[in-house]
Amino acid sequence: MTAATDNPPAAARMPAGQLRGILLMLTSGVSNQVGAATAALGFPALGPAGVVAIRQAVAAAVMLAVVRPPFRTFTRRQWLPILALAAIYATMNLTLYTAVDRIGLGLAVTLEFLGPLAVALATSRRRVDLVCALIAGAAVFVLMRPQPSTDYLGILFGLIAACCWAAYILLNRTLANRLPSAQGAAAAAAVSAVAYLPVGCWILIHHTPAPKYLAYAAAAGLLASAVPYLLDMLTLRLVPTTFFGLFMSINPLLAALAGWLLLDQRLGLLEWAAITAVITANATSALTPRRPQPTTA
Template identity: 45%
Template structure:
């Protein structure tokens, strides 16, 4: 589409796409910071339940998916997607309870980064993998008395994120629009609901917390997914993936501005190394003609 546009129009189109991505990523990371502020009342399991239920309600209302005419394979994909999405969110929220937001998201980002490197199979990707490994080691040593359980939760979230990306591709191939995402989000909300009820009980149905749950669901799922869809119409998949590499840095900024979580220069350098490695791996995948696995992930 952009090939028929004048150079100035192409530049404007791409800048518009970049702006959409930045809005979507900022929405995700600042919603996570807002969710953390609810931990003292609801705990991480209560907060993630409100987030997923809010996201499911909004997506179902928007997509209005049909239930009939689905094959057994379609329902299996929906079920796996929902369970993986629920596990990913539970693990990352439990990690954020124990680690600074920027550090938790950096560890979690190893999932899509590893997937990009594995799918690319370029020699240069070994350099990016080494750079990411150095960043992770530096981040771990810079945290001082790092919470091992928090790191394990973040790494589990990373593994789930990689699976989430692959299942998102399957959903995109099997369903039109956002029908598959909406049904998968509903499965995820149902899967996590017993955990949330057990952790927060009646607090979950207080009107003010329900409203915040819808807000977090809107900011964490509905807004960024819509921004991603619009941005992918204006940017190549490789450029999109490079922009998504900024997520750990934006998480660190959100943690600082909203939660007052300060990071040392060593920790910021570590996050920067992971961001650089992810951008390099994604750019390489784009140059080699392969589609970035991050390009279709609706985090």
């Protein structure tokens, strides 16, 4: 009782900080998925590769302006994971957008979300996590069930994007130990943008797309990369990383809604059930208390 009355301001500030964090995470998720839907609007003229090229350039410009990594001081030990992360950026965005172009935004993001879910479950030995893995696997089976209209290549691209997201998480852990702040991520974004520069130039020269398609791709760079990146940095100062990871599970739902509202991509009941199953698996795994690890003297 005494401790509660001695420090009322701290107790009062906590709910407000959590509420701000939730609003920031929701804004980040909506921005990310609206950005992905906006990118899809540029596919008819630019294709997924052209949209990714412009998106990477815009995202790199914003991240470099905010972070300003000191490229000249990087060591070989720091450059290796930066180059690996740049390759992951390039592959993840291209495979995701190709999947979006073929199977729709909601299903593509649901498949991609299996990457971080797999990372979370891979190191666990709890029975509840095994059940969550089985639920997610059943959801993938529903999405991949054989039908005359099943686009297996689109599903494959979505699963490759999932593998890239898992590698992205692991590489970011390595970079966090070798570079301060977000210097590694900003440097990797710049390298990825340079790698896509020939693709962007070739498309602009040979296709001369209308300005609105270039605007779609540029907006995707802001909404799907720069804005979520900045908001996530602010969010992680307000909420625990576990809660942040749990809230990420809303992204497949937001993607399905964005695809429905902005792209008129409608899903059937089984697809909605599969998306719900993946979200439930992640939420269950994150919310179930973990046993404390034994300590030694």
